[in-house]
Amino acid sequence: MRVISYSKAINETLHQMMERDDRVFLIGQGVTSPWYVGATTSDLLQRFGTQRVIDTPVSECAITGASVGAALAGMRPILVHPRMDFIYYAMDQIANHAANWHYMFGGQLSVPMTIWGIINRGGEQAAQHSQALQAIFGHLPGLKVVMPSTPYDAKGLLVSSIEDDNPVVYIDDRWLYEIMGDVPEELYTVPIGKGALRRRGRDVTVVATSYMAQEAIKAAGILEEDDISAEVIDLRSIKPIDEDLIFDSVRKTRRLVVADGGWKTYGVAAEISAKIGESGLFNRLKAPITRVCLPDVPAPASLALEQIYYKNAMDIVDGVKMTIGGDYV
Amino acid sequence: MSAEAPIPDAALLGMHQNMVRIRKFEEKVADLVTSGEIITPCHLYIGQEAVATGVCASLRVDDYVFSTHRSHGHYLSKGGDGKRLMAELYCRANGCSRGKGGSMHITSPDIGLPGSSAIVAGTIPIAVGSALSFSIQKRDSVSVSFFGDGAVDEGVFYESLNFSALKRLPVIFICENNLYSTHMPISDCISDTQIYKKAEPFNMPGLRVDGNDAIEVFRAARWAVERARAGEGPALIECMTYRWRGHVGPNYDIDKGLRSEDELKYWMSRCPIKFLEETLIERGVLSLSDKRQVYEKIEEEVEDAVAFAKGGPFPEERDLSKDVFKM
Numbered sequence: 001m002r003v004i005s006y007s008k009a010i011n012e013t014l015h016q017m018m019e020r021d022d023r024v025f026l027i028g029q030g031v032t033s034p035w036y037v038g039a040t041t042s043d044l045l046q047r048f049g050t051q052r053v054i055d056t057p058v059s060e061c062a063i064t065g066a067s068v069g070a071a072l073a074g075m076r077p078i079l080v081h082p083r084m085d086f087i088y089y090a091m092d093q094i095a096n097h098a099a100n101w102h103y104m105f106g107g108q109l110s111v112p113m114t115i116w117g118i119i120n121r122g123g124e125q126a127a128q129h130s131q132a133l134q135a136i137f138g139h140l141p142g143l144k145v146v147m148p149s150t151p152y153d154a155k156g157l158l159v160s161s162i163e164d165d166n167p168v169v170y171i172d173d174r175w176l177y178e179i180m181g182d183v184p185e186e187l188y189t190v191p192i193g194k195g196a197l198r199r200r201g202r203d204v205t206v207v208a209t210s211y212m213a214q215e216a217i218k219a220a221g222i223l224e225e226d227d228i229s230a231e232v233i234d235l236r237s238i239k240p241i242d243e244d245l246i247f248d249s250v251r252k253t254r255r256l257v258v259a260d261g262g263w264k265t266y267g268v269a270a271e272i273s274a275k276i277g278e279s280g281l282f283n284r285l286k287a288p289i290t291r292v293c294l295p296d297v298p299a300p301a302s303l304a305l306e307q308i309y310y311k312n313a314m315d316i317v318d319g320v321k322m323t324i325g326g327d328y329v
Numbered sequence: 330m331s332a333e334a335p336i337p338d339a340a341l342l343g344m345h346q347n348m349v350r351i352r353k354f355e356e357k358v359a360d361l362v363t364s365g366e367i368i369t370p371c372h373l374y375i376g377q378e379a380v381a382t383g384v385c386a387s388l389r390v391d392d393y394v395f396s397t398h399r400s401h402g403h404y405l406s407k408g409g410d411g412k413r414l415m416a417e418l419y420c421r422a423n424g425c426s427r428g429k430g431g432s433m434h435i436t437s438p439d440i441g442l443p444g445s446s447a448i449v450a451g452t453i454p455i456a457v458g459s460a461l462s463f464s465i466q467k468r469d470s471v472s473v474s475f476f477g478d479g480a481v482d483e484g485v486f487y488e489s490l491n492f493s494a495l496k497r498l499p500v501i502f503i504c505e506n507n508l509y510s511t512h513m514p515i516s517d518c519i520s521d522t523q524i525y526k527k528a529e530p531f532n533m534p535g536l537r538v539d540g541n542d543a544i545e546v547f548r549a550a551r552w553a554v555e556r557a558r559a560g561e562g563p564a565l566i567e568c569m570t571y572r573w574r575g576h577v578g579p580n581y582d583i584d585k586g587l588r589s590e591d592e593l594k595y596w597m598s599r600c601p602i603k604f605l606e607e608t609l610i611e612r613g614v615l616s617l618s619d620k621r622q623v624y625e626k627i628e629e630e631v632e633d634a635v636a637f638a639k640g641g642p643f644p645e646e647r648d649l650s651k652d653v654f655k656m
Contacts, residue, residue, distance in 0.1 A: 062454040062491075062492050063488075064454070065454025065457070066454050066458030069395075069457060069461070072444070073462035073463065075461075093455075102652055102655050103429055104434045105434060105436040105444055106424075106425075106652060107651065107652030108436060108438055109444065142653055142654065166654045
């Protein structure tokens with residue numbers, strides 16, 4: 001199979017989907033600017049023109065609403081928010097309109113749009129250019145939320161998001177853009193709602209999202225040296241969530257660590273922990289659940305603080321060791 | 330066609346009938362809210378009938394209309410089925426939104442009403458987006474956004490004017506200026522209350538019309554629709570009108586001190602239906618016996634709608650979690 005980067009996989013998918021389906025178009029702030037979206041939109045403007053590659057004024061709310069309206073009139077918009085932080089301006093259109101439309105009108109109309117939010121943290125960008133908002137969208141009925149962590153899934157989940165008849169929030173992380181991986185040239189789908197078992201293990205289940213799934217695989221390698229066998233699940237879909245995959249793994253390992261790049265409180269890791277807590281597996285756990293997430297703190301600017309703020313493989317290693325030999329008070 | 334082009338008699342009679350339909354429908358709803366039969370919050374359109382009527386009379390079935398919390402008049406004017414609207418107000422499963430939307434969320438996709446939103450200004454950018462679709466698809470349909478004067482307080486209104494003018498999209502912004510944003514007079518909300526002038530900085534034509542004159546509204550809308558269809562871009566039309574009842578519900582709100590009785594009486598004397606009837610009778614287009622027949626027919630229609638609604642089933646428990654997603 002062919003090896004390409006994560007951002008190339010996105011770019012190729014956009015080319016192929018726009019070529020295959022006239023209803024698909026790309027709209028948002030900076031869609032023609034590598035400064036905003038890296039290499040993900042290369043050559044789209046030249047190939048498809050300004051009617052289908054629409055770089056927009058800085059009007060997040062109106063452009064998101066326009067995407068909803070375009071979807072209602074038969075198009076399949078891919079709406080880009082090049083820094084997830086900017087999406088707050090568009091929350092009304094996403095939460096009140098896109099998410100509710102199908103239910104509110106008794107299932108007669110749907111809003112098939114892909115809301116592509118890019119996490120662009122690090123580089124001392126501070127609190128308004130760094131946020132990972134998957135938990136907020138996961139909370140809202142009517143939205144699906146995906147977070148691919150590999151080039152293969154970046155392509156397959158983007159195809160699924162575009163083909164889905166509902167609004168799908170597709171979240172990627174610029175820290176993944178240079179990761180290389182096997183990607184078929186032809187179009188294929190990765191089902192929304194299915195996680196992936198990345199590594200088999202015996203002693204502990206690590207459920208991780210997006211970039212943290214990559215870190216979890218590294219952590220599992222490190223733990224192996226200490227003879228700890230970690231099973232790694234890449235969640236891929238925040239909503240709907242692949243409960244069966246998580247439950248089957250925890251049934252076997254009886255320990256759970258959840259690693260997510262969002263904030264800890266009321267977050268994705270909290271939801272997964274609660275699902276286990278509400279299930280029959282609660283009594284079978286050998287140790288309390290550990291969450292590896294951001295502290296409840298806005299993103300700092302200083303590199304010295306960023307290095308503590310963002311979690312990595314070593315934090316997952318520590319989390320796993322806590323569930324195995326930790327001293328819980 | 331110029332704004333002055335003649336309007337066929339049949340179109341005028343159709344507008345008259347539509348206005349009477351809205352009035353009688355809404356008066357019935359007011360009674361049903363008062364008696365407690367209807368619970369969903371209803372924002373009545375009484376007094377504003379000429380706006381939806383005149384605008385929708387200039388549209389085709391494949392043109393889209395996006396509505397607001399004050400949605401009943403738009404729905405009926407675009408050709409929606411009154412029975413299914415009444416059933417939605419009873420929140421029954423045979424309602425136009427299957428009992429999931431209530432008064433503020435009504436739809437009739439077949440006749441070009443893809444929905445209405447209770448978030449002020451919420452559907453303005455959505456109408457722009459449908460117009461964007463029409464432009465990409467090279468269809469000559471247009472999209473209409475109805476909103477009140479309160480929506481002009483929202484930032485997304487200006488973003489939408491800018492983007493639609495920038496891309497010359499076939500969208501018509503219809504501001505129904507009924508002088509009140511819920512309880513607040515517009516002069517307490519907007520620094521310059523000449524809303525039509527807000528089009529100018531976006532290089533868009535803006536005009537103000539008498540929103541109680543269905544013919545004037547129709548002429549303005551026809552002009553805007555034709556230029557939008559021809560690719561000449563959006564327009565803003567401010568229709569000056571007045572809602573007789575309060576912001577929500579059947580009362581007149583005089584006792585609450587929100588507005589004066591004199592003001593209400595003045596606007597009731599400028600009743601849009603009476604105005605059109607006088608014009609049509611004077612021109613010999615409508616006779617008194619025709620008029621009586623229209624009222625009788627429509628009163629019957631409204632009773633049929635109530636019977637249809639009351640006979641409809643309630644949504645069932647299994648419907649609660651149905652349709653969160655399209656499968």
